[in-house]
Amino acid sequence: MTVGVAFARETTAMGHRISPEYRDGPAFRRYMLFLALAALSIAGLWGALINVIIPLHVQQIEFAHHFRGADAAIDLQQLIGLKAQIASGRVAPTAEQQRLLSLLARFDSARAANLSMILSIGVFMTMLVQACA
Numbered sequence: 001m002t003v004g005v006a007f008a009r010e011t012t013a014m015g016h017r018i019s020p021e022y023r024d025g026p027a028f029r030r031y032m033l034f035l036a037l038a039a040l041s042i043a044g045l046w047g048a049l050i051n052v053i054i055p056l057h058v059q060q061i062e063f064a065h066h067f068r069g070a071d072a073a074i075d076l077q078q079l080i081g082l083k084a085q086i087a088s089g090r091v092a093p094t095a096e097q098q099r100l101l102s103l104l105a106r107f108d109s110a111r112a113a114n115l116s117m118i119l120s121i122g123v124f125m126t127m128l129v130q131a132c133a
Contacts, residue, residue: 046129050122058114066107071100079104 067074083101085091093101 046126050119050126054118054122055115058118059111062107062111062114066103066110071103074100076104 063076064072079100082091082093082097083104086093086097086101
């Protein structure tokens with residue numbers, strides 16, 4: 001009977017009764033804090049997955065797809081450095097270097113197309129998950 005009296009006494013500004021289970025208090029604040037921290041953690045992990053891990057994985061797949069056989073041992077950083085030296089005019093490329101640079105150009109274009117697709121899917125999935133939450 002006492003619970004019914006306490007229940008009837010507390011009303012909102014619009015005159016609705018407030019259930020004692022949903023009153024603002026320490027439990028509600030803990031719940032909101034936990035919810036905010038959980039949402040922030042999930043968003044951070046999702047962002048790391050979409051923006052860091054998946055693009056690096058796509059790059060590894062594309063590298064293995066374009067540089068096969070004897071070309072598989074090529075260091076991508078050195079090849080990018082060679083491209084910069086040739087662009088600046090400090091080095092004249094040999095026929096082998098030109099072949100490797102054409103492979104690098106194909107690799108870059110394929111990587112850009114695949115990263116665009118992956119990030120588009122990631123943005124779509126983020127919008128879908130946020131709408132459900």
